[in-house]
Amino acid sequence: QQQVKQSPQSLIVQKGGISIINCAYENTAFDYFPWYQQFPGKGPALLIAIRPDVSEKKEGRFTISFNKSAKQFSLHIMDSQPGDSATYFCAASLYSGTYKYIFGTGTRLKVLA
Amino acid sequence: IAGITQAPTSQILAAGRRMTLRCTQDMRHNAMYWYRQDLGLGLRLIHYSNTAGTTGKGEVPDGYSVSRANTDDFPLTLASAVPSQTSVYFCASSDSGASNEQFFGPGTRLTVL
Numbered sequence: 585q586q587q588v589k590q591s592p593q594s595l596i597v598q599k600g601g602i603s604i605i606n607c608a609y610e611n612t613a614f615d616y617f618p619w620y621q622q623f624p625g626k627g628p629a630l631l632i633a634i635r636p637d638v639s640e641k642k643e644g645r646f647t648i649s650f651n652k653s654a655k656q657f658s659l660h661i662m663d664s665q666p667g668d669s670a671t672y673f674c675a676a677s678l679y680s681g682t683y684k685y686i687f688g689t690g691t692r693l694k695v696l697a
Numbered sequence: 698i699a700g701i702t703q704a705p706t707s708q709i710l711a712a713g714r715r716m717t718l719r720c721t722q723d724m725r726h727n728a729m730y731w732y733r734q735d736l737g738l739g740l741r742l743i744h745y746s747n748t749a750g751t752t753g754k755g756e757v758p759d760g761y762s763v764s765r766a767n768t769d770d771f772p773l774t775l776a777s778a779v780p781s782q783t784s785v786y787f788c789a790s791s792d793s794g795a796s797n798e799q800f801f802g803p804g805t806r807l808t809v810l
Contacts, residue, residue, distance in 0.1 A: 590739070616797045627701075627787050627801030628740070673739060681747040682728040682793040684755065689739040 588676050590688025597695050603661040605691045607674035610655065614676035616683060619648065619659050622671045622690075631672070632659070664695045699723055701802035703788050709808045710778050718773040718805050720788030728791045729771040730755075730799065731763060733784040740787065746771055747793070778809045 589608045597603045607617075618633035634641045634648040634657065641648045647660040661668055671692050675685040704719045722729065731743040732755075742755030746765040760782060762774045771790075775782055785806050789799040 593737075618797070620801075625803075627789075627803050629801065630798045633797070677797060681753075682745065682791065683797040683799075684730075684742060684745060685740075685799065686742075686756075687732075687740040689737060 588674060588686050588688045590674050590691060592691060593689070594692045595694070597664045597693065599664065599666060599695055599697055601664050601695075603659075603664045603668070603693055603695070605659045605672055605674070605693075606656065607658065607676075607688050608654075608656045609676045609686075611676070611678065612655065614678055614686075616677045616679075617648070617650065617657050618675050618677070618685070619646075620673045620675065620687075622673065624670075628673060661693075664693075666695045666697045669693055669695050701788055701790060701800060703786075703802040703805050705805060706803070707806040707808075709810065710775075712779055712809055713777050716775045716778055716807070718775075718786055718788075718807070720771045720773070720802060721769050722771075722788075722790045722800075722802075723769065724790060724792070724800065725768060726790035726792045726800070727768065728793045729765065730789040730791075731761070731771070731773045732787045732789065733757065733782075734787060734804070735784050743773065743786075778807075780809045783807060783809045 620628035621631040622628040645662045650657045674688040677683040730745045732740040744763040788802040
């Protein structure tokens with residue numbers, strides 16, 4: 585019930601294309617859904633996040649789409665650039681004194697120049 | 698520079714040895730976390746601390762211990778390392794009163810032989 589399933593495991597996109605990464609969760613009590621971006625040799629960093637009371641959030645080229653009834657959310661990267669090549673993790677969190685994250689297994693994105 | 702520091706950057710350790718991974722933050726965040734990152738498994742929470750003086754178990758706490766004597770430091774100890782503890786370890790912190798964002802350190806790559 586605590587799992588977050590992420591797909592695909594890896595993704596190759598041409599420069600200028602759209603990258604789409606999907607996540608699904610089981611626990612309906614989750615109330616915060618962030619996406620983290622990680623470059624090789626670095627720690628993850630927050631990219632964008634959404635709460636379940638909205639269906640979409642956009643920040644620049646990055647958009648989260650959230651489907652509460654399906655318990656799914658996705659990251660869309662528009663006009664993908666080689667600099668977007670990184671590993672992306674979705675997460676879901678639940679408050680119990682602090683927000684503890686359950687992370688997906690990650691998607692390695694490569695954007696071809 | 699504000700942020701999280703981790704030490705050592707990497708370590709090779711013989712099985713059965715004791716090891717402490719260090720984590721220090723200067724953002725005065727009340728919550729801190731330890732994760733391990735393994736290929737195909739994403740990031741998994743080992744232990745966390747909501748505030749100085751308190752700690753809690755995450756998804757994979759066995760074989761690890763933590764302490765939180767003050768706000769800034771959150772060391773992770775492997776009492777008797779085993780090869781399955783070979784991983785990249787990330788420390789993170791958050792100000793749970795202000796936002797849910799977790800800030801990650803640069804990681805420690807640990808190899809147990």
